[in-house]
Amino acid sequence: MDTATIATIKKELGYYSQTELLNVCLRLAKFKKENKELLTYLLFEAENEQHYIDSVKRDMDDAFAAINTKNYYMIKKSVRKILTTVKKYIRYSQNKETEVVLLLYFCRKLRTMKPSFTRNTVLRNSYQTQLRMAKNTIAKLHEDLQYDYGMEVDKLES
Structure with missing residues (x-):
């Protein structure tokens, strides 16, 4: 799997709703x-x-x-x-x-x-x-x- 660049991730996060962003942050916090x-x-x-x-x-x-x-x-x-x-x-x-x-x-x-x-x-x-x-x-x-x-x-x- 290729890792996305920061610019690509930033652009993609712009499409997420507040609830989806919250879930992504919580999942990220659980990971490491x-x-x-x-x-x-x-x-x-x-x-x-x-x-x-x-x-x-x-x-x-x-x-x-x-x-x-x-x-x-x-x-x-x-x-x-x-x-x-x-x-x-x-x-x-x-x-x-x-x-x-x-x-x-x-x-x-x-x-x-x-x-x-x-x-x-x-x-x-x-x-x-x-x-x-x-x-x-x-x-x-x-x-x-x-x-x-x-x-x-x-x-x-x-």
Whole structure:
């Protein structure tokens, strides 16, 4: 089966009634967890972006607290999982400021983690990559926000 393009799907959805669209959305939500998470964001969280950011930060705090710090293999695995989850939440939002806030928070949490991430090459490279991504996204924001977040990035780089 060939997958239709977004334009084709959009055109086809234009022909559906409200009830049919509701049924399609519900069926889509039942199919995969990520679809349900995205619909949850769009329906309940999109109106209050700050609340969404706070809830993602709480999830990150819990995940960092649950990391098994006995060896670096487990730390790397856990940090990679946290980062994957954060990236998924960023994709749901599609807001550049939210992306910067969450990436900088991730870097802050990684920096304060014990044992230090600097002793492991993979963790250090992951940290630097996320800082670089945050910098690139900051460049796309308003000038005032660029200055504020730029100061935060400078603190994390030193």
